Amino acid sequence: MRAIIAGVSTPTPLEQIQIGPITTQDSEPLFRWFNDPQAARLDYAWRPVDGISHQKWITSIGTDPTQIWFAIRRTGHAGIIGFVILRNISAVHRSAELGVRIGEEGDRGRGAGKEATRQVLQFCWQAQFIDGEWKNVILMGALRPRVAARGS
Numbered sequence: 106m107r108a109i110i111a112g113v114s115t116p117t118p119l120e121q122i123q124i125g126p127i128t129t130q131d132s133e134p135l136f137r138w139f140n141d142p143q144a145a146r147l148d149y150a151w152r153p154v155d156g157i158s159h160q161k162w163i164t165s166i167g168t169d170p171t172q173i174w175f176a177i178r179r180t181g182h183a184g185i186i187g188f189v190i191l192r193n194i195s196a197v198h199r200s201a202e203l204g205v206r207i208g209e210e211g212d213r214g215r216g217a218g219k220e221a222t223r224q225v226l227q228f229c230w231q232a233q234f235i236d237g238e239w240k241n242v243i244l245m246g247a248l249r250p251r252v253a254a255r256g257s
């Protein structure tokens with residue numbers, strides 16, 4: 106979908122999008138996108154993904170502590186339009202790599218990649234999901250009274 110503004114064709118922005126977990130229903134579009142060499146070659150050295158490996162991957166997606174996958178969806182819609190991955194998460198260095206893909210050409214350039222990246226970065230800075238929202242955790246400590254002070 107495109108809009109014409111002052112003679113220039115610009116893509117219509119997507120309605121609101123949100124990030125969330127990958128589900129088994131996302132398997133087919135993800136398999137298709139992983140096997141889209143045109144899009145993948147802009148990200149990494151592409152190689153085809155076979156169906157058996159893909160099934161194994163999607164059933165074990167939450168088990169690798171060094172990676173987190175997020176589905177990108179239009180708010181209120183079940184279908185996946187893209188994904189964000191945090192990979193090489195290092196608890197020691199508190200670092201990670203972020204990758205983002207919008208699956209279909211027609212959904213690109215309409216703000217979804219930028220908004221999904223913003224939401225995942227929010228996730229990265231927050232510590233606990235409580236009562237439906239991400240909360241910062243404030244670490245507090247109490248100092249043990251000094252031995253000399255206690256001893257007198």
Ligand SMILES: CC(C)(COP(=O)(O)OP(=O)(O)OC[C@H]1O[C@@H](n2cnc3c(N)ncnc32)[C@H](O)[C@@H]1OP(=O)(O)O)[C@@H](O)C(=O)NCCC(=O)NCCS
Pocket residue numbers: 144145147148205206207208212213214215216217218219220
């Ligand atoms: C790259 C991609 C994730 C961007 O998501 P998107 O929803 O299309 O992009 P948005 O509309 O949110 O635009 C976000 C910004 O990225 C820029 N942008 C979009 N596609 C771009 C591209 N291929 N190259 C450089 N910049 C791009 C936009 O101009 C915009 O910049 P601005 O904030 O300064 O205006 C998406 O187009 C995609 O998956 N493309 C196919 C794979 C690909 O190109 N991968 C490269 C990743 S390094």
